[in-house]
Amino acid sequence: MSTDEIDVSTPAMLSFYRRLYPYKSIFNWLNHEHTPTRRFTHREFAFTLQGDVYLRYNSFATAEEMKKQVCMLNPTRFEIGPVYSARPRDKKTARPGAFVPVQRELVFDIDMTDYDPVRTCCSGADICRRCWSFISAAVRVLDNAIRDQYGYRHLLWVYSGRRGIHLWISDKEATDLTDEQRKAIVGWLSVIAPGIKEASKKLNFRGGHFTLPPSLRATLTHLSPIFVKLILEDQDCFGSTEGWETLLEYIHHAPLQATLRKLWSDDPTRSSVDKWGDIKSERRKKQGEKEFAIINAIMEDIIIQYTYPRLDAEVSKHRNHLLKAPFCIHPKTGRVCVPVDPSSIEEFDPSTVPTITQLLKELDALPVDTEESSAVHHADWEKTSLKPYVEMLDRHCMGLMEETRKVKRGAPGEKSLHRECRPQLMAPLNKI
Amino acid sequence: MFKAGNKAQTTSDLPQYGLEYPHRLNFYDRPPLFDVTLEEFEVAALDRLRILAEIESSGARNRSWDETKDVTNKQCDKFMPLHSNTAIHVDRDSERKRDVLGHFVLRLAFCRSDELRRRFVKAESTLFRIRYDGQSQVEREAFLQSRDFDWIAVSDAEKEQHSKELYDAYLVSGSYQVNKADREFNFKSEKFYKVRWTRVPDLIERRKVFLKAGWAYVPSREHSSIVFQEFEVCLQKALELTAKALPRLDEDTRLVPILSNLSQGFLAGMSSEWTSGTENGEDIRAEMVDELARKHYPMCMRYMHDNLRRDKHLKHFGRLQYGLFLKVLGLSIEEAIIFWRKSFSGKTDDEFNKQYKYNIRHSYGLEGKGVSYPARSCTQILMPTDKAEYVCPYKLFTPENLQTALLKSYSSQGLTSNDLPEVLNIVKAGHPHVACTRVFEITHASCGVKKGEGVGDGESVTHPNQYAALSIELEKTHREEDFDAMAIG
Numbered sequence: 063m064s065t066d067e068i069d070v071s072t073p074a075m076l077s078f079y080r081r082l083y084p085y086k087s088i089f090n091w092l093n094h095e096h097t098p099t100r101r102f103t104h105r106e107f108a109f110t111l112q113g114d115v116y117l118r119y120n121s122f123a124t125a126e127e128m129k130k131q132v133c134m135l136n137p138t139r140f141e142i143g144p145v146y147s148a149r150p151r152d153k154k155t156a157r158p159g160a161f162v163p164v165q166r167e168l169v170f171d172i173d174m175t176d177y178d179p180v181r182t183c184c185s186g187a188d189i190c191r192r193c194w195s196f197i198s199a200a201v202r203v204l205d206n207a208i209r210d211q212y213g214y215r216h217l218l219w220v221y222s223g224r225r226g227i228h229l230w231i232s233d234k235e236a237t238d239l240t241d242e243q244r245k246a247i248v249g250w251l252s253v254i255a256p257g258i259k260e261a262s263k264k265l266n267f268r269g270g271h272f273t274l275p276p277s278l279r280a281t282l283t284h285l286s287p288i289f290v291k292l293i294l295e296d297q298d299c300f301g302s303t304e305g306w307e308t309l310l311e312y313i314h315h316a317p318l319q320a321t322l323r324k325l326w327s328d329d330p331t332r333s334s335v336d337k338w339g340d341i342k343s344e345r346r347k348k349q350g351e352k353e354f355a356i357i358n359a360i361m362e363d364i365i366i367q368y369t370y371p372r373l374d375a376e377v378s379k380h381r382n383h384l385l386k387a388p389f390c391i392h393p394k395t396g397r398v399c400v401p402v403d404p405s406s407i408e409e410f411d412p413s414t415v416p417t418i419t420q421l422l423k424e425l426d427a428l429p430v431d432t433e434e435s436s437a438v439h440h441a442d443w444e445k446t447s448l449k450p451y452v453e454m455l456d457r458h459c460m461g462l463m464e465e466t467r468k469v470k471r472g473a474p475g476e477k478s479l480h481r482e483c484r485p486q487l488m489a490p491l492n493k494i
Numbered sequence: 495m496f497k498a499g500n501k502a503q504t505t506s507d508l509p510q511y512g513l514e515y516p517h518r519l520n521f522y523d524r525p526p527l528f529d530v531t532l533e534e535f536e537v538a539a540l541d542r543l544r545i546l547a548e549i550e551s552s553g554a555r556n557r558s559w560d561e562t563k564d565v566t567n568k569q570c571d572k573f574m575p576l577h578s579n580t581a582i583h584v585d586r587d588s589e590r591k592r593d594v595l596g597h598f599v600l601r602l603a604f605c606r607s608d609e610l611r612r613r614f615v616k617a618e619s620t621l622f623r624i625r626y627d628g629q630s631q632v633e634r635e636a637f638l639q640s641r642d643f644d645w646i647a648v649s650d651a652e653k654e655q656h657s658k659e660l661y662d663a664y665l666v667s668g669s670y671q672v673n674k675a676d677r678e679f680n681f682k683s684e685k686f687y688k689v690r691w692t693r694v695p696d697l698i699e700r701r702k703v704f705l706k707a708g709w710a711y712v713p714s715r716e717h718s719s720i721v722f723q724e725f726e727v728c729l730q731k732a733l734e735l736t737a738k739a740l741p742r743l744d745e746d747t748r749l750v751p752i753l754s755n756l757s758q759g760f761l762a763g764m765s766s767e768w769t770s771g772t773e774n775g776e777d778i779r780a781e782m783v784d785e786l787a788r789k790h791y792p793m794c795m796r797y798m799h800d801n802l803r804r805d806k807h808l809k810h811f812g813r814l815q816y817g818l819f820l821k822v823l824g825l826s827i828e829e830a831i832i833f834w835r836k837s838f839s840g841k842t843d844d845e846f847n848k849q850y851k852y853n854i855r856h857s858y859g860l861e862g863k864g865v866s867y868p869a870r871s872c873t874q875i876l877m878p879t880d881k882a883e884y885v886c887p888y889k890l891f892t893p894e895n896l897q898t899a900l901l902k903s904y905s906s907q908g909l910t911s912n913d914l915p916e917v918l919n920i921v922k923a924g925h926p927h928v929a930c931t932r933v934f935e936i937t938h939a940s941c942g943v944k945k946g947e948g949v950g951d952g953e954s955v956t957h958p959n960q961y962a963a964l965s966i967e968l969e970k971t972h973r974e975e976d977f978d979a980m981a982i983g
Contacts, residue, residue, distance in 0.1 A: 159608065212691065213707030235692065235708065243692050249699030267701065268666070275666045275701040276659035 069419050070396050072112060076136050078418050081425060081442040083132070083389055084452045089125035090459040091218070091232070091388075092142070094466045098124055101165065106143030106150040108384050109135055118143075121150040138393050141384035145237075163381040168214075168236040168244065170251075171385065172200050174225035176372040182297045182305070189225040191411060192296055197227055198407040199288045200371035203281050204229065205404040207251065211277055212236075216465070218458050219402045221415060223392025227402065228385060232462055234469075245379050250277070252373045253366060272359040281370070282362060289365045293334065299368065300334040309337070312364050315356060318344055388455065391418045400451040401458070416447045515590035517637040518578050519625055521725060522732075526595045534592075535599055536752050541573040542596030543756060546617040551954045553616075554925040555932075557946060563624050565952035572951075576625070578633055602749075603756040605737040610757055614733065619726045626718060643720055645687040648711060653686060656711070659704045660686065664713060667702035686711045687720075694719050758873070778824040780833035786823070789907070790965035792930055792958045793887045794875055795819055796903050806840045811884050813850070817857050818869040822959045827858045871957045872927050888926035893918055900933065907937040931955045934965070941968040 093102040102122070109117040109132075117135070122128040132140070144163035148156040174193060178185050183192045201219060208214050208231065216232040231237075239247070253267060268274060274282065293299045300306040306326055313319045318341075325340060326332060332340070341361060348354040377383050390399050396417040402410050424446040443452050530538075548569050552562040570576065576593055577584045597618070604614035626634065653660060664681050691710040697703045697719050704711040712720060778786065787799040798816045802808045808816060813834075820830060834854055835846055852861055859866030875886045891899060897914050913936050920929040931954045935943050948954050955961050 210707070211705040213709075235690075239692065243695045246691075246695035246699040250701055250705070273662050273665040276662045276704050277701065279659075279662060 069422075070138070070391060070393055072136060074418055074422060075138065075391065076133065077422055077425075078391060079129075079133050079136060082421055082446065082448060083129070084443055084448075084455065085125040085129045085132075087452055087455045087459060088387065088389065089128070090463065091455060094232070094462045096463075101145055104145045104147070104149055106146060106382075106384070107387075108141045108143060109137035110139050110141075111135060111137050119150040119153045139390040140387055142387045143384045144381045165237045166381040168231040168239060168247070169378055169383070169385050170204065170229040171222075171374040171377040172197060172204075172227050172229075172371060173222075173374060176374070179308075180293070180297070180299060180368050182299060182302075189412060191413070194410070194412060195288075195292045195296065195408075196369075198410065199285070199292065199369055201227060201229075201402075201404050201407045202288075203284055204251070204371050205407075206284065207277065207281060210280070211250075212247070216458070216462055217404070218388070218455070219404050219407075220388045221397075221400050221402050221410075221412065222386065223390070223397045223399045223415075224395050225412075228399075230385075230388075234465070239381075241380050244381070248373065248375045248378045251371075252375055253278070253370050254372055268359065272355050274362065278366065282365065285365050285369045289369050290335075290338075293368045294338055295335060298334045300337045303330070305334075306337060309364065312367060313341075313360055315353075315360060318357060318360075389451075398448065398451070400448075401454045403454060416451075421446050421448055513579070513590075514587050515594070516579075517640060518576055518586075518590070518633060519622070519629060519637045520590070520594065520597075521641065521728060522594060522597050523728075524594070525598050526591065528591070530595060532748060532752075534595065535749075538592050538596035539599035539603065539752075539756055542593075542600055544573050545569045545621065546600070546614070548953060549617045549620045550613065551925065551928050551931075552952070554920065554923060554928045555946065555954075557952070561946060561952070562620070563627065566621065566624050567628065568951045569953070578630060580630075599753075600756065601733060601736050602740065603753040605733040605740060606757065611730065611733045611737070615726055615729050618729060619722060622725050623718075623722055626721065638717070638721070643724060645689045645712070645720060648686040648688055656704060656706065659706075660711060663702070663704040663711070667697075667700075667713070667716065685714045687714070687717070688712070689720055693723055696723070758877070777826065778820075778829065780825070780829045780836065783820070783825070783833055786962070786966070789969065790962045792955065792961040793899070793903065793933065795958050795962070797887050797899065798884075800903075802837050806838060808837075810853070813853065814857060815870050815875070815884055817854060818867055819958055819962075821858060821866075822869040823962055827855065827860065830854055830858070869957070869959050872930075872955060875958070876926060886926050886930075888921050888929045893921070896921065904933060904937050908939055909933065909936050927954050927956065930961070934961060938965065938968055941972040943968065 089098075089102060090096070092105055093099055102124075105121055106118065107120040107122070107128070109120060111117060117137075120131065122131060143150075144166035146153075146161055147164050148161050153161055174181075174189055174197065177193065177196045181193045181196060184190055205217060205219070208217060208229075214231050214233040214236055216236075218230045218232065220228045220230065222228055267278060298305075300309045310319050310323055313322065321344065322337075322340060326337060341357070345354060345357040345361065348357060377385065386399060388399050388401060391397070392399065396419060397412070397415045398418065398421070400415055425442060428445055443449060545566060549562065549566055552565060557565065574589075574593065574596065575584075576589050577586050579586065600614065604610040629637070661678075661681055664684065665677065688709045688711055691698050691705055691708055694703065694710050694712060694716075697710060697712065697716055698705065702716065703713075783799075784803075787796060791799060795816060798808065798812055798819075801812070802816070817830065817834070820833070825833060831851065831854060834850060835843075838846055838850065841849075855861045857867055872886065875884070876889060877885075887896065887899065896918065897911075900909060900914065900917065901911060913933075917929050917932055920932060931948045932945075934949065934955060935945055935947060946952055949960055949964050
């Protein structure tokens with residue numbers, strides 16, 4: 063990945079905020095309609111300024127006000143927090159009990175560093191086309207699971223600018239979740255606790271008789287081909303001695319473990335594909351016996367262990383967690399945090415994402431047409447390679463606004479299904 | 495004072511036993527609309543509070559679910575019996591009335607702050623769970639029928655459509671039946687209900703159900719999850735509404751003091767006064783006090799006594815607190831005067847008679863207003879005052895000081911430094927009375943007191959006199975047993 067000539071200096075950032083940042087789209091995305099509501103006005107923005115000054119509890123009445131403030135502060139990046147029960151900028155004057163988070167998109171964060179124990183191509187902050195496959199596998203699985211199991215439809219995937227990806231879910235039910243419910247959904251979705259060098263820690267999600275929960279059963283069908291392609295063929299995770307020793311630790315079955323150890327230390331040239339084949343043929347020998355199920359379960363566990371999405375649980379559990387806003391510039395890479403289409407996630411290449419330098423160059427190359435340029439600055443992104451990404455967000459917003467219109471018209475569909483058992487804190491939301 | 499509930503009970507479930515409250519379980523949607531005396535008002539609340547406080551300290555003492563259930567059931571039988579419908583010889587309606595009354599009074603007392611609401615909801619829902627668990631299948635069903643839990647029954651066709659997933663989820667969450675045919679048979683007869691997943695977060699977190707498009711398919715054996723969640727949500731909501739309505743109650747000067755008293759007791763972590771047998775003990779003479787202190791005192795009184803011996807003096811509030819304790823312990827007024835006279839050996843007879851005698855007689859009700867004051871309870875001793883030196887030592891002392899003091903006071907009775915981390919942890923978690931109870935258990939292990947038993951039936955210490963009286967009694971029975979054993983042997 064080439065990061066040469068990345069200019070994230072103050073003037074460059076300022077031009078980006080002045081001419082390219084799509085405030086209107088971000089406003090629509092957060093607000094779900096054209097006239098400002100509490101979803102926007104009571105929303106926290108936190109700025110990171112030059113020199114690591116951190117400015118929390120900013121809020122704005124309109125997209126224009128937001129633009130003005132952003133251009134004035136010229137932050138290196140900014141984050142989006144929850145909708146509070148009062149305007150965040152009035153936090154100091156609000157009664158202590160009257161300033162609490164009430165709404166927030168359900169967010170997920172997947173970061174490449176959590177995959178360090180299983181990726182062989184890079185480590186730490188580095189990322190290449192090959193290890194992006196881990197992320198694309200995770201996106202596939204999560205996107206499917208959330209749409210199918212939870213029935214949410216308004217999912218926005220955003221590349222984090224370097225080595226991770228964020229997911230923002232804006233469905234009404236999802237934004238209204240309590241912290242307890244968020245914790246529950248994280249518990250449901252996470253199988254592998256990231257961060258721990260987890261070898262030998264047995265996964266524990268099966269019930270009696272080696273039954274996999276149905277959600278994981280469905281996921282496994284997605285993961286199996288990915289496992290073969292990514293773990294066995296591409297990453298060759300069990301090629302090195304260290305690699306297959308780790309693999310053996312997952313095989314909680316002493317006789318099988320011994321057989322394989324012998325086989326593999328006698329012939330160190332066996333590839334990952336060969337080794338996986340060895341386990342398979344051991345399983346075949348037990349056909350019809352009780353042990354078949356045991357070995358089968360071990361194999362499934364290994365597939366899950368190596369390919370299942372690794373979530374940063376803390377980000378999702380609390381409403382008041384801040385997450386970097388889409389279309390910010392990553393301070394290290396200079397890349398824009400652009401939305402990503404999950405249906406073609408496999409084709410997404412992080413190195414093709416526009417950088418701030420590239421975008422400003424594109425602007426400079428524009429013919430100077432004297433009449434217009436001074437007047438309509440804000441639409442400058444349309445003339446750069448940022449365009450398809452902003453349009454992607456706009457399409458996403460259309461879906462959200464359509465939903466809001468339906469609810470306002472009192473269409474029975476969605477809403478009446480959901481029973482409101484919680485206190486009606488959010489009732490006056492739509493009349494600001 | 496209570497607004498009439500607008501949730502009309504369906505009348506169809508009334509007749510069964512001809513009861514006004516047809517179910518032992520209650521979601522408390524209907525406030526009590528009958529007249530009550532002020533005393534009933536307070537007593538019903540106090541009794542319920544005892545039970546809730548015991549539930550809270552069960553949590554603090556790391557009791558298992560079964561132990562908690564046991565202890566709570568015993569407490570319920572003692573203070574607030576609530577029989578099921580089949581107990582036809584008992585006036586079930588009046589028991590249930592009391593249950594409802596106590597609950598609603600406590601709502602008023604505990605709606606005032608977030609902290610109180612949170613703790614109240616937790617304790618009440620635990621109580622509800624315990625009752626739900628102990629309820630017979632038939633009555634539980636009847637109760638569930640009586641309310642609309644807004645769950646959607648899954649049709650056979652739909653069950654068939656997802657049968658593989660439902661069966662897997664059923665096995666993952668289910669009990670372990672070895673026989674495959676049994677499992678399948680049970681699954682066939684299982685009835686599933688659909689609810690939004692947000693209503694059963696606990697089942698979701700542990701992947702215990704099948705989930706499709708946001709609907710959780712809950713098998714009947716997990717219904718309780720929905721019921722408990724519903725109970726908590728409704729109570730939480732009701733408390734918030736009550737809190738908003740409460741200011742209007744402030745005009746009633748009879749109730750407000752009672753209510754603040756109740757919530758204060760709960761904040762200090764305990765229910766109420768230890769009331770049994772004031773001034774009951776046998777005659778205790780002044781010269782016996784030293785030995786009693788060594789063997790039977792809780793930390794607070796021990797500290798007081800040691801100070802008195804060291805300084806040959808105790809300040810006014812110390813004298814009052816310790817004097818009342820001694821009175822209830824069984825020291826007569828004559829003996830009390832002898833005791834204090836001897837203790838204040840630095841003072842002349844004249845000084846003593848002038849400065850101290852009056853106060854001693856006063857606390858026995860022999861001077862002034864003529865009121866025989868009760869001894870101060872843990873609640874009072876725990877309350878922070880400006881007389882900081884008389885606050886409960888478990889609360890007041892720094893960890894280092896507490897360790898030293900505990901070893902000094904109780905090592906002769908079997909407390910070792912190995913016990914200290916546990917006690918200190920309880921203190922750190924903010925439960926001084928539980929720490930005191932634990933020390934009681936440790937120092938009375940030789941009399942057969944086991945961990946978790948507390949001062950009988952798992953209760954925690956709520957009064958220094960309760961501690962001392964029980965300690966004395968235990969010693970006595972223990973001695974008698976020894977004596978019996980010797981006589982037989």
